[in-house]
Amino acid sequence: MFSRRILFASALLWVAACAGAAESAPCGHLRSAFYEYGALYYQTADGGWAGIDKDVVDEVARRMGCTIEASTESRVRIWAGLNGGNLDLSVSAVSTPEREKFGRVVPYIAERNYVLVGKEVDAHIGSMEQFLATPDIKIGVIKSFKHGKAYDAWLERLRAKGRVYEAPDYAALLRLFKVGRVHAIMAITSGWYPLLKQERMAGTYRIMDWAPPKDAVVGGLILSRQRVDAAMAARFGKTIQAMRDDGTLKRIFERHLDAELAARLLNF
Template sequence: MLGRLILCCALLCPAAPGMAAPRGGCDHLRVAFYEDGALFYRTATGGWTGIDKDVVDELARRLDCKLDVSVDSRVRIWAGLANGNIDISVSAIPLPEREKIGRFVPYMIDRNFVLLHRGLSARLNGMDSFLADPQYKIAVVKSYKHGRAYEAWLAKLREQGRVYETPDHLSMMRLFKLGRVDAVMVTPTSWYPLVKQEQLAGTYSVMDWAPRENMVSGLVLSRRSVDEATVERFRQAVKAMREDGTLRRIFERHTDADTAAQMVNF
């Protein structure tokens, strides 16, 4: 009897999304955002806005896509992309292990900086000086990648128990504001709105300890659920948005003109 019930379920129930073959088209693609400074943040009225949202909205308009939108943590989003329960996410950095999960469509360039409490900037002039003194601690957002130089540095700090892993940027900045950590890892798109929101103006120094490590990021489309032809349509639409100035105008809407000019040169 149990065997018959299992067989009936297999015949009558639809396959789980993660088991389906990649599908074409862009109707009802499941797009997952995560809160991250100027990339995706709440407005004063409680709605969502940001660079990532504006980019996705413009792509949906150009490609005539209907999107199912959700907001989640970065860790759960990557799990959803891996099993095909999420089709697209945003501002993702291509890495070899991630290439197995999704195909990437870059739309911006960014860079990591270290935010220090202002009183420490005279004593700490680089990664080596921070590492040399065991009293100093740093906070990062869990699952974020920061480039080769910073990741090697953070790995040494983790071995000494000096890295706080937080679920999002807001939690990370609260630790910084409360003095629980001496530094945080930020990008220009993450620190501008957060510093303003947390009322930190004038209390920090921005340290550029890996000036040659720029990071290209953009859409990631799940290999389990989105076919290559659909990915190529997104690539061509992003290319057109860059060429006609739409991307730069989106970046300027949420940052300053200088930052926007740097972000578009990916």
Template structure:
């Protein structure tokens, strides 16, 4: 309810600004986050934390920006960016159709994996074996992109009615934990907090069925609202955070040293 109220206030605050020129500078940024594992999650004290939040907070500190934050689903965030109701969002993948909406500032790399119930790993060795047996189903988060190989595979599964589309990663992982689906698409940052909390310990296997499809993700900054010079400042600040070790420390804070080393190679 609070996140919706914040977003509604954001929408009211920009009413009547349609057609305005992009702003120069980042005095106040309307940034939308979405809950997703180590990227953005509830801390023990009930507050929000995660890689994405720490990256944005550090960026704002270095550039003197004020952040007006909201939390929403990925689908509504993309709609807000497209309609000019948001200035920026986080951990987005660079796709040709998205370049019309915003400019990208990369800050990490990752790869999608398939999480299987452990007892299935002995019989399902690749995408082809999963596809060949109609009894198996998979869950994904609606609007997420997973790379060309996985998207081709998922399109075939969708045609057979074997893909569950969920609103967020928590709903997806709940289906997996309850046994409603046999597999989920996930990144290490998605499942790492659950492993650390032992909610899934010993119950799943990680299948790397598209090992060459590393994907770079980062900020998406509205073309409609923020000018190119300001985005260049964001990019310069992110590079500085990488060079001085700040990004690696952020990644390590929410995952581990090995994973942080992989994520920094963008």
């Protein structure tokens, strides 16, 4: 009986050791795609890349022992790559039933959408309904972006009237806005915050908050179901949670936003 207990205890130790080894094993070589957007991912003066999304992925890779090969793509190409099994992961993705079919989302950021309204738009327009009731003004969005239930429903009503322009990326969206092709654009906090530092943009727009108070948009890493199994996805989740618990996520947000805005992004 004593020897059986020893064998059983040894077996338990072996299982625990194997589980621990699996938890700490390097996660190999992965391919990730980023998209340029405000403080999430932007090009620096020396031609390199920086931003919240990059810092999050770099820290996850460091903690998990991954080698993550990065590329910069449009959001449309990223969704195609994930759906087709040509990418392992991407960043700041919003979960939808369609996307959950090919990817698992691991949240790390809670964003809020705003409407940036150009100065040429009548100041009395202060709500979604008033915007809808003014037929000669149009809004720009980035193709495939989700903006929360209230804004998405509003945008569908505007699309039905031909009043929504869809840009392939954030740079193109800003160009539409600057040249007056659209009179407003959708932007999350990390999108409009960098604009505050651009003198040429000063006084050219108003930031409008028209969504219900709890209409946040939660973004996260999206991991390909074809290329990243459930056990590895769980490790990503634990790593992100540890980064939140030890203050790393907050410090990353504060590198690219002010402290007050950074704190809001943790409400996921």
